Amino acid sequence: MPFQAPAAGVLLPPYRILDLTGPEGVFCGKLLADYGADVIKIEPPAGDPTRQRPPFIGDRPGPERSAYFLFYNTNKRSVTLDLESSQGQDLFKKLAASADVLIESFPVGYLKSLGLDFESLKTGNPGLVMASITPFGQTGPWKDFQSTDLISLAASGFMQITGDPDGPPMRQGNEQSHFPGAQHAAAAIMGALFYRDMQGGPGQYIDVSMQEAMITYYTDAHPALAWMQNGENVTRVGTNSTLVIPLGAYPCKDGWISAGIITPREWENLSQWMFEVTGNEEILNDDFKGGNQDRAPYNDIITALVIDFTTRFTSEELFHQGQERNLVFIPVNTVSDLLSDPQLEASNFWFELDHAEAGTLKYPLGVFDSDEVSPGTKPAPHLGQDNHAIFGVELGLDENELASLRSQGVI
Amino acid sequence: MTSQALPKKALAGVRILELGPYVALPMTGRILAAMGAEVIKIETNKVLDEMNFIPAWSRGGGQPEFQRAKKRVTIDVRTPGGLEVFKELVKVSDVFMTNFRRNILDRWGIDFPELRRLRPDIILMWQTGLGGIGPYYTYKSYGILVQHMGGVSLMSGEEGEPPATINTSYSDYHTGVFQPVAIMGALMRRRLTGQPATMESSIFKSGALTAGPAILDYQSTGRMPQRIGNRDPYSAPHGVYRCQGDDRWCAIAVQTDSQWSAFRQAIGNPDWCREDAFASLEARLANQDRLDELVGRWTAGRTAEDAMACLQDSGVPASLVSQGKDLYEGPHLKAREFFRPTPFYLADRGKPAWEWERAAGVSSANPPKLSESPMDFGHYSNIGEDNDYVFKEILGMSQAELDILTENQSLF
Numbered sequence: 001m002p003f004q005a006p007a008a009g010v011l012l013p014p015y016r017i018l019d020l021t022g023p024e025g026v027f028c029g030k031l032l033a034d035y036g037a038d039v040i041k042i043e044p045p046a047g048d049p050t051r052q053r054p055p056f057i058g059d060r061p062g063p064e065r066s067a068y069f070l071f072y073n074t075n076k077r078s079v080t081l082d083l084e085s086s087q088g089q090d091l092f093k094k095l096a097a098s099a100d101v102l103i104e105s106f107p108v109g110y111l112k113s114l115g116l117d118f119e120s121l122k123t124g125n126p127g128l129v130m131a132s133i134t135p136f137g138q139t140g141p142w143k144d145f146q147s148t149d150l151i152s153l154a155a156s157g158f159m160q161i162t163g164d165p166d167g168p169p170m171r172q173g174n175e176q177s178h179f180p181g182a183q184h185a186a187a188a189i190m191g192a193l194f195y196r197d198m199q200g201g202p203g204q205y206i207d208v209s210m211q212e213a214m215i216t217y218y219t220d221a222h223p224a225l226a227w228m229q230n231g232e233n234v235t236r237v238g239t240n241s242t243l244v245i246p247l248g249a250y251p252c253k254d255g256w257i258s259a260g261i262i263t264p265r266e267w268e269n270l271s272q273w274m275f276e277v278t279g280n281e282e283i284l285n286d287d288f289k290g291g292n293q294d295r296a297p298y299n300d301i302i303t304a305l306v307i308d309f310t311t312r313f314t315s316e317e318l319f320h321q322g323q324e325r326n327l328v329f330i331p332v333n334t335v336s337d338l339l340s341d342p343q344l345e346a347s348n349f350w351f352e353l354d355h356a357e358a359g360t361l362k363y364p365l366g367v368f369d370s371d372e373v374s375p376g377t378k379p380a381p382h383l384g385q386d387n388h389a390i391f392g393v394e395l396g397l398d399e400n401e402l403a404s405l406r407s408q409g410v411i
Numbered sequence: 412m413t414s415q416a417l418p419k420k421a422l423a424g425v426r427i428l429e430l431g432p433y434v435a436l437p438m439t440g441r442i443l444a445a446m447g448a449e450v451i452k453i454e455t456n457k458v459l460d461e462m463n464f465i466p467a468w469s470r471g472g473g474q475p476e477f478q479r480a481k482k483r484v485t486i487d488v489r490t491p492g493g494l495e496v497f498k499e500l501v502k503v504s505d506v507f508m509t510n511f512r513r514n515i516l517d518r519w520g521i522d523f524p525e526l527r528r529l530r531p532d533i534i535l536m537w538q539t540g541l542g543g544i545g546p547y548y549t550y551k552s553y554g555i556l557v558q559h560m561g562g563v564s565l566m567s568g569e570e571g572e573p574p575a576t577i578n579t580s581y582s583d584y585h586t587g588v589f590q591p592v593a594i595m596g597a598l599m600r601r602r603l604t605g606q607p608a609t610m611e612s613s614i615f616k617s618g619a620l621t622a623g624p625a626i627l628d629y630q631s632t633g634r635m636p637q638r639i640g641n642r643d644p645y646s647a648p649h650g651v652y653r654c655q656g657d658d659r660w661c662a663i664a665v666q667t668d669s670q671w672s673a674f675r676q677a678i679g680n681p682d683w684c685r686e687d688a689f690a691s692l693e694a695r696l697a698n699q700d701r702l703d704e705l706v707g708r709w710t711a712g713r714t715a716e717d718a719m720a721c722l723q724d725s726g727v728p729a730s731l732v733s734q735g736k737d738l739y740e741g742p743h744l745k746a747r748e749f750f751r752p753t754p755f756y757l758a759d760r761g762k763p764a765w766e767w768e769r770a771a772g773v774s775s776a777n778p779p780k781l782s783e784s785p786m787d788f789g790h791y792s793n794i795g796e797d798n799d800y801v802f803k804e805i806l807g808m809s810q811a812e813l814d815i816l817t818e819n820q821s822l823f
Binding site: 070220 | 640
């Protein structure tokens, strides 16, 4: 495809990106689609399995009503194609010959078994960029291991530092293992397209291991460095830090509030405020003064005093009143808090998308705000809604060919 | 361009100016530098990025993770002389990115419209904790707390217990890894349309984006996401199980009936596996407490490594819960050369950075492996190590000029 300017108000060139990913990579295509790439989701004729994932909009099941599918496929187009049939493979090769990028997350070697690996596809399209997002990457002794979100959270060590020190390692919510690999892949795809179109380079293959990507998402816990330098394994510290005192999540009148005291000045401000509110002089103890780690021996007593203080306020009161005292109290938000947050509202984070079956809902699309460019506003596609436009109009198949493919269950 | 002239670096020829501490913004710079951009990281010996000191026990061994492959210069932008040098760099840069709040940038005299007058086509990436515009724009924040605003903390942990927070600031990384996408896109768009862009991002927004489908479900049904610990509504057994050794665990996730058969075979098909109570997914979900106890008895007699190998050999999703030792010494990441040796410099608040001693540490590689323009692991510069290159070769300043600016603390 020629290097083509984005439309007015759009960030990315209209790159054609074929998205064959499952949950491991679905966020990658979404990011690129939301900012202007032409991402085509290729689904089996029965539909992407995540279309069957609960919860459904209004609790009414249906392939166009899965909250998961609707969330992760905004601004994409959809075609159906049976990759396991020889006609489907031929059609896929035509599509790949017209594409800038292919993203996939199949088990290692699956596409090769269909004759659709990078080496085969690039002969028809030397500029093709292909990215594979898999649990352990394309090489190494674990490459064929089975994985799920939980397994990726475990293998990366993310769980090792999530949860209570006296309890088991804990899973972080909302399938966090599916973000880091997808985001690194999106950056790498942009780099590869930049190389091709800005420098005149060839297409290329990109191998992303979710395990490695996840390790980079908790770099500041330093698991490898701690082992190498000290022979120690970093572990869970629970809701509250044992290194920075106080730092963590504390109960308040209407839920949870998080707080962190990093500088000596902040401790002065907090202890004075706590004394004003509780009348308890204990908090003014000189032993508690100083840097954030100087309070480590008094963690338990300070935490108890902090809870006595925070439970007298709502989350909002602590958030705003804290700032007046140069203190960082941050609400532990629920999804309903997010939807009513004035800051998100003011910075063009939410976009109302109207979907024929799911209705009008607010979607978080404005991950950055700009006067010059904004995200696309197309809701997730209906199953195969673009078969005619893509196979017929763009690839030039005539009505008879389309009908034949349809009757044989290829599309 | 002939093939001989083709660089192996995707972003060769792109110059990026980075002003700001902590995690997210430096991560963005690291990724762009690894792709071949010349990323100039501005710091000052007078107000050091706290990340130069972390983790405290190693006095700075963590910093190479965030600053690899960058050119590191010392400019005190708070001084008139420093501000002038900064503006000269703006004139020769394609991108300026910062994570300071507006009130601080105002105090220092860094004004985006003025930067655009100095360099009309510059791309601006402005990242803050809570948002650069809007009601919280002056608010102070820390990434490790802002992650709790995103909604995911209250989806983690056991019902009725405190949120199971992670001892890091993962939202920072969401921001840091997303921003290169936007910056590269803006550079392409500039080439194609001639137009620059200003983009404003926040750790709050990046985190809130990952709250995911629950946002739609809440609008549709009013339902809040439930916290279900390590369990899963569609898999059983599903959790972490204690193994031999101190704090050793194996995660197991049995999603399908065929995986359940494989699991049974792998553990020797004991009598309890054949009970009706575990015959179907529905039954296993209904009897999870007992199922977990029985699976835990099997893992308790094994090392996490053995449990994982035994189950994976049979095609059952399983993994030990990796600790630092497993990551650093384990065969898989070793084969992929993920962790690599690096020097770092022992941070000392009492001395200027060029007197800090060199020490041996470790950094992770950039996860994406690109076949034609591989990401560069890169040299790790100490603070100010690249002053001569940047000030003399890029800006063409003389030694005499540098001496004056160093003398009056503009470049220190």
